[in-house]
Amino acid sequence: MTAPAARTAPAPPALDVRGVTVRFAGLLALDDVSFTVAPGTVHAVIGPNGAGKSTCFNVLSGLYRPTAGTVRLGAAELTRLAPHRIAALGVARTFQNIVTTQGTVADNLMLGRHALSHSGFAASALRLPRAVREQREHLAKAREIAELTGLGAHFDSPVALLSYGDRKRVELARALCLEPRVLLLDEPVAGMNAAERTRTTRVIGEIRAELGLSVVLVEHDMGLVMRLADEVTVLDFGRAIAHGTPDEVRREPEVLRAYLGTTTGEDAA
């Protein structure tokens, strides 16, 4: 049983990003970026639009192959693996713009259980007892996670009928269904109203406290970052310009320049 193992594991391995460079035909999206996500911490990656945050996530989840550099999760080198292999190692992510599939919340959450279940075409087609049992067990688990993320009441509703905030939470819940050791959250509260923001922030805090997983967070909402992050990496034009605790980073002159611009730094706007 892989399911409880992931949960009771003492701490996830460190996620180590070393010298990652991504070049798209002349455009340098990431330039020699390095940072380490310590086990069980929340690591925020912030920066102005176009700084390379999402590119960074796409490298971590295997959607992009970097031009140079490595990403390691414990002993595994993620940069060599296909996305589904990375998922199987316990790296789950959400997307900046919601990417749910057709069907109910339950269907989406069950997709999150894909890597943890095994029933293939033949077993499902013939409805072998073990496939039926597996489906039932994972459905129960998915329902549990729906409750945890505040989606319990919508479990059997079509995703298309949910509010924006709820659909963003479906993505979060789906990622959690993978029982990840590392959770990558790409702007989890973007576009939410104040109440939804507070709720999601609380949920992320709870998840981290209860499940002890590492979280990598890309977010523009500084309130959320300051409240949740243990460590922050600031990207600007593909380069990591600052590392540190939220407080340290906030005082960094480079960061202020990147975010607010200075009289001479109009290019950063």
Next chain:
Amino acid sequence: MSDPRPHLLKRGPLLLTALLLCALPFYLDAFWLRIGLFSMAAAIGAVGLGLLSGTAGQLSLGHAFFLAVGAYGYVWLAGEPGPGLPPAVALVLAVLLAGAAGGLFSPVAGRVKGIYLGVATLALVFLGHHVLLTADSVTGGFNGRSVPPLELGGFTFAESGPELTVLGVPFGAEERLWYLGLALFAVTWFTARGLLRGRPGRALVALRDSETAASVMGVHVARYRSAAFVVSSMYAGLAGVLLALSFRRVVPDYFSLALSVDYLAMIVIGGLGSVAGATAGAVFVTALPLLMTRYADQLPLVAAPGSGDGSIGPTEASRYLYGAAIVVILLYAPDGLHGLASRTRARLRRRPPATRPGGTGPVTAGTATHATSDTTARAKEHTP
């Protein structure tokens, strides 16, 4: 997904339908049974194509090719010239053969997506047709081959067997094949729904809606695309065998591009991604030309077959009709007959408790009670 209703109540309509279908041969003549038989065969094939195109979002124009593999595979395996295997074994092997043919194509089917796969599979139809015409020793060439009847434990699914009368009704080939068709269709229904509601089905839906999301959730994209193609080919193979048994003769010209297009029409009319929809579409597309041929003399604007006076024959007329049906369905019910039915059902169920003003779009029953702050359906967003 989880239905609180008791088991029997849920299964009730299904059981009733099954019972009714079993009783039909006692009341219908051979003409209607033949329509039913062709419809069942088409439904099996359409379910297969629905799995590939509707659920996994992969267009295939090569369905006719896999139908041909199934049909000719059976004929060759069970017949002379050929290994002359027991027909039941030949049936199973023909299905596997169609699956293997799909598997051979999987390097393409796993990598190419959507409409591009449609173009790639187009080649299969022409290749298949050419082979059927030229490989005389196996396929019988232009004139095709006659189909050896299926025998199962001494029982023959054809006229040739010993006389059989059940409850005063003589059981000819149509009556016997009807039950074979029903059994094969039941297998299709059971397995396809198991697939769609299980882990593979969800993975395929995810692939269709967002390849990116599917892959980061752990779905092996290429493997699932290939598998969908193989499974779809196997259903096509099964449909091919049943068609061959119903026609009693296989000819190359039947397995043309037009047949592939017919199958696409079935799943579009029925509604993409559902077994019931594919079945409804298959019945519609199959039965319409046969019915119009039969009743041509009573229909306005349609000439009797073979009259050749420049007016529209029943086959053309039915093509126009289902062409029109596709247009109407794409415009007014893009989710096909199946979507139309489930919307109607939801509306009927909702009416008694409360009169909710305005349709709320495709709401399935039971969801309308959830008081969400915002219940308007929003278009799905896609990742870049």
